[in-house]
Amino acid sequence: MIYLKSNIWRDLITFPLGDRLARPRVQGLTMILDKGVGLGETRDLLNTSGEYVDLIKLGFGTTALYKDNILEEKIELVKSYGIDIYPGGTFLEVALLQNKLEEFLYLAKSLGFTCIEVSDGTISLSPEVRERAIVRAGDMGFKVLTEVGKKVGECNPPVPVMAEMIKTDLKNGAFRVILEGRESGINVGLYDQHGNFIKDDLDMLLAEIEDPRIIIWEAPQKDQQLELINRFGPNVNLGNIAPDEIMALEALRVGLRADTLKTAIDKNK
Amino acid sequence: MIYLKSNIWRDLITFPLGDRLARPRVQGLTMILDKGVGLGETRDLLNTSGEYVDLIKLGFGTTALYKDNILEEKIELVKSYGIDIYPGGTFLEVALLQNKLEEFLYLAKSLGFTCIEVSDGTISLSPEVRERAIVRAGDMGFKVLTEVGKKVGECNPPVPVMAEMIKTDLKNGAFRVILEGRESGINVGLYDQHGNFIKDDLDMLLAEIEDPRIIIWEAPQKDQQLELINRFGPNVNLGNIAPDEIMALEALRVGLRADTLKTAIDKNK
Amino acid sequence: MIYLKSNIWRDLITFPLGDRLARPRVQGLTMILDKGVGLGETRDLLNTSGEYVDLIKLGFGTTALYKDNILEEKIELVKSYGIDIYPGGTFLEVALLQNKLEEFLYLAKSLGFTCIEVSDGTISLSPEVRERAIVRAGDMGFKVLTEVGKKVGECNPPVPVMAEMIKTDLKNGAFRVILEGRESGINVGLYDQHGNFIKDDLDMLLAEIEDPRIIIWEAPQKDQQLELINRFGPNVNLGNIAPDEIMALEALRVGLRADTLKTAIDKNK
Structure with missing residues (x-):
């Protein structure tokens, strides 16, 4: 795969630390923490540098703070660049606290999210519940990320x-x-x-x-x-x-x- | 009032710290420090998260640095979301130093600002002048904010x-x-x-x-x-x-x- | 030259530290470090505050990371405001390391850059090579900036x-x-x-x-x-x-x- 073949400088300059893998990548991933970037700015950013982004996390529980139509349009936009998008791990922690794992996954799926993050940064999570969340999300077709560390x-x-x-x-x-x-x-x-x-x-x-x-x-x-x-x-x-x-x-x-x-x-x- | 009724997650997840008041709010206000955000970005931000903003301050004396047409369009835009907008307190301090209180208020009014901030963060202000500024701004129909602290x-x-x-x-x-x-x-x-x-x-x-x-x-x-x-x-x-x-x-x-x-x-x- | 003659506040308020020179300026220059600002945001920023910008540096080697069409459009946009634009000094340092000075200058010229920065922030540069880079860039019609300091x-x-x-x-x-x-x-x-x-x-x-x-x-x-x-x-x-x-x-x-x-x-x- 040729990385950034559309840039004319590539014929002239060798990248000093070597080349990067092109998208879709399985290594060299860049994950963005999105704290509520507007729809227009998201479009602008991806148009300019979408090639360098693999995953976008809607940080914390901001997912619950968008108007539905804006959220859906944002998810569609991100996916149209081949970039994965998912709700912040803290949001799933809230759902787990409220015994809403299945409903959370179902709604995330129906909105078009492609990834799920399973974390216990704030809550306590038994190994059994952690496993169930990972397995269920995987079964539903999500790319599953987990997080370790408090x-x-x-x-x-x-x-x-x-x-x-x-x-x-x-x-x-x-x-x-x-x-x-x-x-x-x-x-x-x-x-x-x-x-x-x-x-x-x-x-x-x-x-x-x-x-x-x-x-x-x-x-x-x-x-x-x-x-x-x-x-x-x-x-x-x-x-x-x-x-x-x-x-x-x-x-x-x-x-x-x-x-x-x-x-x-x-x-x- | 129902807060963020347009978000589908609200039927599923209870907000852990409880609900927020909906706009127009008199409590739970969020005031933004705007250091010269472009017109397009302002439109984009408010479209995405205008529901969470109550007041926008054009920081410092940046009010005097906009082209007139841009400033007027920005003020109109912000007001169309039911958000208050006002010039930074330092700008009024400059006007007070130059004995231009009345002219300042008149011009701010004619441009469409809805709030005035009276402060003495940098200048010294006698209680009499402070009172007159507050009262005059109130008389002219501004929502008046004051500031204490240096x-x-x-x-x-x-x-x-x-x-x-x-x-x-x-x-x-x-x-x-x-x-x-x-x-x-x-x-x-x-x-x-x-x-x-x-x-x-x-x-x-x-x-x-x-x-x-x-x-x-x-x-x-x-x-x-x-x-x-x-x-x-x-x-x-x-x-x-x-x-x-x-x-x-x-x-x-x-x-x-x-x-x-x-x-x-x-x-x- | 009248600075910001289009702002109505100028008739009312005297700027406390005195006036600024209007563009095109040779003193009082403001140079922006652009780390990959999107095309739309660049347009928005310049529309709102282009009057206060004299030079835009595409930081580091980000010049090599744009798609050609985006880079060309960005350069044209910036120049349409009478603002100079140039690739970060580190990028030229890479070219010098790879013995590509002439090719670098030629390509920068053909893309429309108006300035060149010659620096040795990371590499070692003999006085002779430094001089040649400055002189060659000047000969090709660039405004030449140099940098001192590591x-x-x-x-x-x-x-x-x-x-x-x-x-x-x-x-x-x-x-x-x-x-x-x-x-x-x-x-x-x-x-x-x-x-x-x-x-x-x-x-x-x-x-x-x-x-x-x-x-x-x-x-x-x-x-x-x-x-x-x-x-x-x-x-x-x-x-x-x-x-x-x-x-x-x-x-x-x-x-x-x-x-x-x-x-x-x-x-x-």
Whole structure:
């Protein structure tokens, strides 16, 4: 597959960190955190940079705050670009709290959502209910994402428990597992209060799971994106990207931004 | 009044922190800080989430920086959604410095502004001039907002003085009183240099005023919004909200975001 | 030239810090860092506040990430407002690394870019190659900007060396010299890790160069903009301004925002 074949610069410039996979991708996914972007701006963004987006999450429970016709038009629009769209995990957590799993999935399906995120960032979720949610969503034809990690860093389960959850989720049919990072990337999941990875935890987690490519890393901050690209290459899966950072992230991925251009130069020394 | 009756999820999911008042609201106001949003984006935002907006402030003196036709079209557009619109308080401060109160009010009226903010965040304002500005704006049919608190925290008047100003402003006809928070929420009004409320000052102020619902809290940071929602409930008046945070704030208000979903869960324990 | 003659407030209010030069300006330039703004939003922004923009930089190497037709339309749109547009300096650095200077300039020209930025924020650049790039771009009819300062503060050349580079660049035909500030303004160029100017370095640089008006200061943070406006007046050249800050910066420049209104009041005491 030729990536961005429609850009004339591609004949001239080699991307310093190497090429990206073209869409539809199974690696190098970019997931956007959409906090209520208007219909017009969504259309404009996708027209300009839709090629670099794989998943759009309607953050938190904002799904319940749209007028029906706007929500339906937004879902259709996103899908017309071949991009997956899904309601934020917190929204499903609310439904689970209210014993409405089946109804939630049914309504999400009828509205056209293509993905479901199963998380327990705020609520407690028994392994049985978690499994049922994953399996049911899969049965209904959704691409299933799960998430591990708590919204408050101190509440995170120990790393070996997280690793077990990841394996179990995949066994139950999850397409990818998201590592919690929130919108801030501060004191959440594997990030400390400065937004840096807790290295020991990260290394321990990577030692436990076979293939890091099944993870989508929520990495809202540039330095987090940089560290992941440096470690895993341009085709690492990154999430919770702000809508106005799509192109900037893509430049960072391929070495067309100072930080990763430097990575490429240091490699070739 | 039924809030957001046009959303199909409302039949399924109960909002964890309870319902919001529908527009036109007198409580639970959301005031947006508009730093020069384009006409097209304004139209797009209001089409998608106008239901959650009550007041739009054209921040600082940006009112004087629009081309006339654009400004008039923007004002008309905002008003067509039943949303109030007004020039930033700093702009009136400039007019007061230049002894142009009457002309300012007259021009604002002729352009279609529906609100006026009277503040002294930067200038010194005698109680007499402050009263005259409030009364004159009220006489001309404006909804009058006043603001207490200085742009630099150290310059704030003592809390009892602020409480007196609030009472006097209301007596003079102010609709609501804004508590200064600026765009940053840092070292301003009742916020310290980390953006946290100075608790003693906050408690003292609340002890002095009878009804906290007459305050609009400028609360640009999520943790500030969270603290106010936790303290006063989903229908607290919040200001200086960024345009791209409208939906995120609304989700936070009703418990459809992790932080306040947790509040709701803890309450029900 | 009358600045913003189309705004009715100009007959009423005097701008506290004084007037700005009207476009086309050679001083008081505002340069926007565009990280991939959509075509529709660009049109909307320029329609509303194009008057306050002089230069648009397509940040990093994002130039290579647009579809050809979108890029061409964006360039045409920006130029129709009399605004200069150019590819980020990092992109030219990549081309220089790959020995493609001539081809880069030729393609940029054919696409309609009006400016070229020559920088060495990430790569090492011999004085000879730097000179050749400046001269060649000038010969081809580009307005040439150069940049001094490294992306990582610790790597900055000593101030006297920077001053020499500035003089040499101007002698070689540069229109203006940009002082590096990145998107963050933190620990880069003359900014320390808190985003404050390193005063000794700043004073030393200003002592070395004859006319500070030949510098465009990358100043993404408000306090940086404020310090430069206080020092050099409303018509200082400022760069790396976020697209949604255009009007806010303009208000700051002329004293229609609290910080510089205070400057004006203090001056008149």
